[in-house]
Structure formats: C-alpha cells, structure tokens
Amino acid sequence: MFSLRMSTTSTTPAASSAFTGTSSYSSSLAQVIARAVAFAQLPITLLQSQQSNLTAQQTEVQTLGSNFSSLQTAFNAIATATGSSSYSADSSAPTIAAASLTSGAQAGTYSVSITDIGALTNTVSSGGLSTVSNPYVDNISSSSAFTLTVGGSTYQIAGSASTLSALATAVNASGAPVQATLVNVGGSASPDYRISIQGTQYADSAIQLNDGAQDLLTPLTTGSSVTYQVNGQPATPVTSTSRSLAISPGVTVSVLTSGSADITVAQNAASIASALSSFATSYNAVVDELVKNRGQNGGALAGQSVLLELSSTLSKLSNYSAASSGSINSLADLGLGLDEKGHLQFDSSTFDSAASNSLTAVLNFLGSETGGGFLQTASSALTAVTDPVSGIITQQTKSIGSSLTTLNNKVSTQQAKLATFQANLINQMAQADAAIAVLEQQASQITSLFAAQQTLSKAING
Secondary structure: OOOOOOOOOOOOOOOOOOOOOOOOOHHHHHHHHHHHHHHHHHHHHHHHHHHHHHHHHHHHHHHHHHHHHHHHHHHHHHHHHOOHHHEEEEEOOOOOEEEEEOOOOOOEEEEEEEEEOOEOOEEEEOOOOOOOOOOOOOOOOOOOEEEEEEOOEEEEEEOOOOOHHHHHHHHHOOOOOEEEEEEEOOOOOOOOEEEEEEEOOOOOOOEEEEOOOOEOEEEEEOOEOEEEEEOOEEEEEEEEOOOEEEEEOOEEEEEOOOEEEEEEEEEOOHHHHHHHHHHHHHHHHHHHHHHOOOOOOOOOOOOOHHHHHHHHHHHHHHOOEOOOOOOOOEHHHHOEEEOOOOOEEEOHHHHHHHHHHOHHHHHHHHOOOOOOHHHHHHHHHHHHHHOOOOOHHHHHHHHHHHHHHHHHHHHHHHHHHHHHHHHHHHHHHHHHHHHHHHHHHHHHHHHHHHHHHHHHHHHHHO
C-alpha cells in the first residue's frame, strides 16, 4: 500500500506531457493524470466559453454600429434635402439664360433682361515680327524679358521664355487675367505661329506685350462689359465682367445671349421624398438586426441592456410628434408609418398629398438639426448612438474590449498554472511508477527464489 501527495513544486525536472511508465500499473497512473488534468481544465474551459461569447457580442455590436452609421447617412440626406437642394430653378428662355442655385437661395421669380452679352479683348502677335515655324524652337523676339499690360496693370514676364511656346506658358502663369494660346496663320506648308492673348474678363481692357524695344501685339477685338437688369432695375443697366451673374443670394444666372428670361426659383419635394424613403430602408435594417438578438434563441446580445438603449433610440425617431397644431404632426402624416413588425413603410402618395397641400408645413415639421423639429430630435438621438467618443456603440465596444483583455490574461495565467500542475503530476506518477516497478521486480525475484527452493526440497525429499 502507498499514497501519493500532489505538490505544486517538483524537485526533479518536469517530464514530458505524455506519461509513459514501465510498471504494470502505468496505464492506471496515466488515467489518473488524464482525469486530474481534465478536472483542472474546467475553469479554463469556462473562461474560454466567456471569451467566445464576448467575441460574438463584439462582432454583433460592430454590425449594429454599421447599421446605425447607414441610418445616420440616410438622416443626413433628409437634412440636405430640406436645405438648398429642396429648391430648383427654371428659366422661361433657357437659350438666353440658365440658372443655378447654391445655399441661401429663396423662392421667387426674377425677370432678367440682358442688354449686352459683352465681349472679350483679343490680340495676336504682329506680322512684322520674326516668323516662327516651330514654336518649341523659335520665338517672335530674342528678348529674355517681356512686360505684359492688361488695362492699367503690368506684369513682368521673364525667365524661361526663350521659345514662343515657353512665352505663352509664362504669360498664363503670370497671374494676369488673360489666356495665351498659339495659332498657326501660315498653314501646314509654310507654318507661321503667332501668340494670341485674350482677356478673361468682359471689359474694355487693352492688352499689350512689349519686349523692351517694341510692342508685339496687334488688337483684334475690343472687349466690353455685360449689361443687364433684374426686375427692371436699375434704370441704368448693371455692368459685369463675367457672364455668370449673381442676381440674388444663392441664385446665379449664366448669360448665353441678349434677351429677357424669367428665372423661377421654387422648392420641390422630390428630393425630400427620396430621402425619407431611404431613411425608412436604413431604419428597417436596424430593426431587423435588433430582432435577431431577442428571444430565447436570440443572438449574442440577447438579454444585454444595450438592446434596450438602441431600441429606445429607434422609438424616439419613429414616434416623434410635433407640439404644434399644424397639418403635419407626425411622421405618419408624411407617409412614414410603422407596420406590425415595427418596420417603417413609406407611402409616397401620402407624402405627395401633404407636400402639395403645404410644402411649408412639411418643412416646418422636419425643421433642422439645430432649429427644432424632427431633424433636431433625430440628430440628438442618433448622435447619442454614433458619437465616436461618447456614443453607445463606442462605449459598448470599449466595455467588451476591456472584458476580453481581462479574460485573455486570466486564461493565459490559468493555462500556465495547468501546465505546471500537469508537469508536476507526471513527475510524481513517474516516480511512483518507478518505485512500483522496483517492487514488482523484487517480488518476481522472491517468487523465483521460493520456487527454486521448493523444487530443491522436492528433489531432496524425493
């Protein structure tokens, strides 16, 4: 009879993780080791199960974060649609003038009368100068410095202007309100390249290029200003150096030819309807993802408080109602209603009817992100979820990440202890097995000795 005492330390070198003995009890000793190690492994298995659960939760939170990010994008589209993009501009004479809108445009009709579309000043290098057959080799002057005059302003052209091509490049880089190009007035048989310098503003601005000894340009056309009136004002037409006319904040008219055109700026509901429809689609994607985590067989976040927080956010969006007594008091009045599954369904006919009755009422209900209404409420609710620092998704991700780090450290510590425990146990069993093997050998020798004595005794007595 003998007993074994387990110890966390060993005075002999640790044996390999696989126990092999020589005694007849070695297989039983190996079974003892396996059962002890398996029992010691149970806390680690539990920790690893917790790791798996947290990893699944982390993945699901990331999925919900992506869904809410898409919902935030859809919300931003509504905010954009209620701004400048809710306006459109039409021209009664698009061949005379076309209009474009930017932020600040307001509804109204603008009568624009174009009395003169203006002209650009045009010049070309004179014919008595050096003939240039190759603009990349030759120049109209041997000078290394030129002075460009545009109206009352002068610009120094110096540096690498040794060829006609380089001179045109230097003129364009001078900052002067001109555009230089090269033209061949001699044909392919006898090339004669000239530099053509045209003003970029519609104004009577004389253009001249001098090489220090002579003027190099011949005027072709004299520029003139664009003149126009808006709603018959002022009595003396306004002048402009551009054919792009800012006739009102956010309203720009592009002049095409002389004549009159009525520019009508009005709000339209098409972009708002499209944005609301996209918002419903993104909202429903979040709803479906949350449903996956509810119930007895719910997903990784089943029973977690974050589900309640996120569901509360959706409720704030879908159940928003205005405090006013206007014609639009809820999302349902805009055609956004909840079905039996909690999905938002967009009814375009309901929206079209509401917008047709009063687009102003629709816009007042929606409001803005900072000026009240649905958009301000929705902005606050979504920011509480998606904020990259303090949002629910960010905080939940950090919390799970911290728990995973703690678990990883615990698992590593426990695995190290288990390895030590297993090594010590194998060592002890190896020593026990060796002792048993010695005893078995001694027993075998004694048995053999008794057998020999009995045989000898029988021989003597016989």
